[in-house]
Amino acid sequence: MRFVSWNVNGLRAVLKKDFEGIFATFNADVFALQETKLQAGQVDLDLPGYFDYWSYAEKKGYSGTAVFSKREPLQVLHGLGDEYLDTEGRICALEFPELWFVDVYTPNAQDGLARIDHRMQWDDAFREFCKGLEEGTLPGGEKSEPKPVVMCGDFNVAHQEIDLKNPKNNRGNAGFSDEERGKFTDLLDAGFVDTWRALHPDTTGVYSWWSYRFNARKNNAGWRIDYFLVSEALRNQVTSADIHGEVFGSDHCPVALELDV
Secondary structure, eight states, X not given: OEEEEEEOSOHHHHHTTTHHHHHHHHOOSEEEEEOOOOOTTSOOOOOTTOEEEXXXXXXXXXXXXXXXXXXXXXXXXXXXXXTTTTTSOOEEEEEOSSOEEEEEEOOOOXXXXXXXXXXXXXXHHHHHHHHHHHHTBOTTSOBOOOOOEEEEEEOOOOOSGGGBSOHHHHTTSTTSOHHHHHHHHHHHHTTEEEHHHHHSTTOOSOOSEEOSSTTTTTTTOEEOOEEEEEEGGGXXXXXXXXXXXXXXXXXXXXXXXXXXX
């Protein structure tokens, strides 16, 4: 199966930059978006052969996730099951016969770590949500079949110094604070694999997000904050993990995963 994830930073804007052509080129079995920034009925997409599922933020023009799948899932979840955390459309999770697929747009801790407490609460709840799916427990305690998890999206954190161009200057900033990096470590320690880093353990200079300021993308002053993680049980079924820096249209580029399932 081929999976693709892309933070489009506004789907309506990217539609004007040949989104549908880019989408078709990938020919993904499952294609996930983050930061769609829209409400129901605000776009007219022509993606033949795909089922589409959307999670919208209550606040207009903000956040939002979407998943397009060639196969109809068994069920779809649109939140973590937490009323406080589920107002921003940050989760779209699809169950397939062989696995759970989770699309996430993790909250930004914001300048000065103004939202770090919210972020810490989110990270804990998200980890528990994914482990629950893996172990057969849905939000609210309903039981389901235990299945491995494939999760992807903008996790809004560069995990290690190797994952961003200027780690020393950014230490403690949103996306590279000790708190956020620690929670990402907790997620990996819970039994999930950073697929790109697993296949490219020592590779430097490959990023998925670049600021619009200071010619960051031209100078490749980027961060790797977009990931595919899989349950440990799927580690040996990962056949490729790629970051498509050649694709423009957003301040993020698409990331991809291929699994032998």
